[in-house]
Amino acid sequence: xxxxxxxxxxxxxxxxxxxxxxxxxxxxxxxxxxxxxxxxxxxxxxxxxxxxxxxxxxxxxxxxxxxxxxxxxxxxxxxxxxxxxxxxxxxxxxxxxxxxxxxxxxxxxxxxxxxxxxxxxxxxxxxxxxxxxxxxxxxxxxxxxxxxxxxxxxxxxxxxxxxxxxxxxxxxxxxxxxxxxxxxxxxxxxxxxxxxxxxxxxxxxxxxxxxxxxxxxxxxxxxxxxxxxxxxxxxxxxx
Numbered sequence: 001x002x003x004x005x006x007x008x009x010x011x012x013x014x015x016x017x018x019x020x021x022x023x024x025x026x027x028x029x030x031x032x033x034x035x036x037x038x039x040x041x042x043x044x045x046x047x048x049x050x051x052x053x054x055x056x057x058x059x060x061x062x063x064x065x066x067x068x069x070x071x072x073x074x075x076x077x078x079x080x081x082x083x084x085x086x087x088x089x090x091x092x093x094x095x096x097x098x099x100x101x102x103x104x105x106x107x108x109x110x111x112x113x114x115x116x117x118x119x120x121x122x123x124x125x126x127x128x129x130x131x132x133x134x135x136x137x138x139x140x141x142x143x144x145x146x147x148x149x150x151x152x153x154x155x156x157x158x159x160x161x162x163x164x165x166x167x168x169x170x171x172x173x174x175x176x177x178x179x180x181x182x183x184x185x186x187x188x189x190x191x192x193x194x195x196x197x198x199x200x201x202x203x204x205x206x207x208x209x210x211x212x213x214x215x216x217x218x219x220x221x222x223x224x225x226x227x228x229x230x231x232x233x234x235x236x237x238x239x
Contacts, residue, residue, distance in 0.1 A: 029057030031064035035071065035080045036091050050091055055080070187228065188235050198229075 033055040055071060058064040064082035071080050083089050142150035191198060202222060209218040 029059070030085055031058045031061050031082060032056070032085065033058065033064050033068050033071070033080065033082050035075075035077055037077075037079060038091065058082075184228075184231060184235065187232055188239075191232060191236070201225075 035053040035055060036050055037053075038050040056067065058067065061082065061084070068080045068082040072078060081089055139150055142148040143154040145151055202225065205221065206218050209215060
């Protein structure tokens, strides 16, 4: 009797066990994503159990799961699985959380839980903004009441703001005055060297600026120069 005659033929269960022992020939495709649909969801055909839609291989479970969720969101089809190589996955309408990416979708294919969280956050933000606006309105009303602490707070704030503005303008004024004195000294020094320029100054400037289309600039200089002239005269007298 041959050895093959004494050994029982392997049955379907043994074949399936052999499948479970397989290892992926490509480590970078250890996890697979696929979608499936059962016969009852397509047509009444006794020869058709269902259909599988391969959706690619991935290096990690996280990558496969992320792609499975993306497919669910885009298509609205819930039966999408991220499975490891040679792991048995039951095809059933009662999805198991450990094998099926269970993502609730609405008719438009959006994630309901994400949409719910977003709506909740928007509502909370709206409530906070509404409360803030109400508080600001109450504070504004209280600021006009001389017996309310908000009135004192407002006046202190304005006093601090005005003081800062006053100090800045005072410093700006000092700087402007120093620059003015410096420029007048330069005007005096130039006049001492070339006194004839004073009489020629405005006619020379008028012609040049009018040719450039800058008459407004000349008018401003012509209007302001008499005071400069008077100060220059005083400086020369006191020299």
